[in-house]
Amino acid sequence: MERHFDEQLATLKHQLIKMSALAEIMIGDAVRALVERDPQALVGLDAREEQVNRFQVDIDEACLTLIALHQPAAGDLRFILGAAKTNSDLERLADQAINIADKTRRLIIQPALKPLVLIPRMADIARGMVTDSLHAFVNRDVFLARAVLLRDDQVDALKAEVTAEMLRLMTADPAIIERAMGLILIARNLERIGDHATNIAENTIFVVEGRDVRHQGDGHKV
Amino acid sequence: MERHFDEQLATLKHQLIKMSALAEIMIGDAVRALVERDPQALVGLDAREEQVNRFQVDIDEACLTLIALHQPAAGDLRFILGAAKTNSDLERLADQAINIADKTRRLIIQPALKPLVLIPRMADIARGMVTDSLHAFVNRDVFLARAVLLRDDQVDALKAEVTAEMLRLMTADPAIIERAMGLILIARNLERIGDHATNIAENTIFVVEGRDVRHQGDGHKV
Numbered sequence: 001m002e003r004h005f006d007e008q009l010a011t012l013k014h015q016l017i018k019m020s021a022l023a024e025i026m027i028g029d030a031v032r033a034l035v036e037r038d039p040q041a042l043v044g045l046d047a048r049e050e051q052v053n054r055f056q057v058d059i060d061e062a063c064l065t066l067i068a069l070h071q072p073a074a075g076d077l078r079f080i081l082g083a084a085k086t087n088s089d090l091e092r093l094a095d096q097a098i099n100i101a102d103k104t105r106r107l108i109i110q111p112a113l114k115p116l117v118l119i120p121r122m123a124d125i126a127r128g129m130v131t132d133s134l135h136a137f138v139n140r141d142v143f144l145a146r147a148v149l150l151r152d153d154q155v156d157a158l159k160a161e162v163t164a165e166m167l168r169l170m171t172a173d174p175a176i177i178e179r180a181m182g183l184i185l186i187a188r189n190l191e192r193i194g195d196h197a198t199n200i201a202e203n204t205i206f207v208v209e210g211r212d213v214r215h216q217g218d219g220h221k222v
Numbered sequence: 223m224e225r226h227f228d229e230q231l232a233t234l235k236h237q238l239i240k241m242s243a244l245a246e247i248m249i250g251d252a253v254r255a256l257v258e259r260d261p262q263a264l265v266g267l268d269a270r271e272e273q274v275n276r277f278q279v280d281i282d283e284a285c286l287t288l289i290a291l292h293q294p295a296a297g298d299l300r301f302i303l304g305a306a307k308t309n310s311d312l313e314r315l316a317d318q319a320i321n322i323a324d325k326t327r328r329l330i331i332q333p334a335l336k337p338l339v340l341i342p343r344m345a346d347i348a349r350g351m352v353t354d355s356l357h358a359f360v361n362r363d364v365f366l367a368r369a370v371l372l373r374d375d376q377v378d379a380l381k382a383e384v385t386a387e388m389l390r391l392m393t394a395d396p397a398i399i400e401r402a403m404g405l406i407l408i409a410r411n412l413e414r415i416g417d418h419a420t421n422i423a424e425n426t427i428f429v430v431e432g433r434d435v436r437h438q439g440d441g442h443k444v
Binding site for chain 2: 047060063064074075078084085160167170171174181184188199206
């Protein structure tokens with residue numbers, strides 16, 4: 001029995017929302033482990049990543065099925081193509097949580113450099129961008145999508161601040177170079193999460209307005 | 223007059239190949255500017271990036287048109303979805319060339335740390351991965367795609383080698399921390415190019431074998 005198109009589309013949106021919720025928990029846990037120096041926060045990470053990976057496979061198949069069975073109209077077709085792209089961005093931003101966790105495990109068995117302020121702030125903004133970009137996408141909300149794009153500059157500015165601070169610290173004391181480098185790279189992982197949320201927000205505008213905002217005032221991320 | 227499906231599909235493949243050729247030139251030029259300390263090598267970069275961005279928009283539209291006009295069979299539909307994903311990967315790996323160029327401009331006005339050997343080697347492998355992953359994709363060549371996957375480990379190993387060497391140098395002489403950091407980050411940009419080529423190779427296997435290899439023996443990239 002073939003299910004109705006609208007019902008399958010609702011399921012697809014629901015899957016994307018659940019996948020993004022998992023990714024956000026992963027990011028939150030990875031950064032909490034770092035800030036609180038608590039390896040226990042990482043316990044559920046691998047299982048959640050497996051769930052994210054299963055979602056990725058299922059969502060691609062759902063997109064293919066929706067198109068093959070229902071030959072959707074232009075607007076819906078654009079949405080489904082956007083969903084397949086958003087799916088990839090979600091999987092990759094979840095991978096960044098794993099990368100943060102890998103570095104965190106090495107960092108928290110060494111003495112702390114200093115209390116972390118900027119990195120948890122970056123993480124909060126990046127997670128908020130993920131939530132909002134997903135809600136913008138599934139609700140085709142261009143206004144919310146544009147708000148996400150604006151916040152990416154905050155993440156980039158905080159990353160620059162972390163990098164400058166760490167360069168100062170490591171120049172003053174070469175003994176801490178490796179730890180300071182770890183924090184610089186974690187800031188870059190968070191920046192990449194912001195970039196993926198930005199991609200999802202851009203997908204939203206591409207879907208809704210039927211035009212491409214991805215290359216207007218192009219700002220590159222390192 | 224609606225063109226024939228096969229002809230439009232051939233055009234799509236041709237666009238992807240041209241886009242990847244542009245991206246490879248961009249990577250080559252950015253790394254040549256760094257290695258030869260020659261800012262002239264960067265002259266054509268921005269124009270090529272604009273071309274890449276135009277290709278990205280055109281290829282997404284071509285994918286939508288192909289599906290909407292021809293309601294392709296399951297295998298072709300999978301290919302077109304894979305093409306849309308490959309399109310995103312190509313655009314993002316071209317962005318990495320811009321990121322390398324940005325850092326190169328700052329690095330080459332300062333004294334050289336040492337002759338660069340590992341970074342150009344990484345760049346050669348990464349560019350070869352881009353070429354081969356694209357040819358694997360358009361020719362649905364799983365054998366070539368798998369060869370690309372294997373080479374990603376070489377890129378990752380070279381990145382680790384560059385990072386270790388730079389950490390040693392900067393620990394010995396904090397005055398060079400900023401330059402050494404620049405090279406570490408360029409090695410990471412090259413690693414990300416290898417990651418995108420890996421994604422394209424995985425798309426190929428997903429298209430041809432109708433199953434997902436993306437999460438078998440998952441190795442995370444930082």
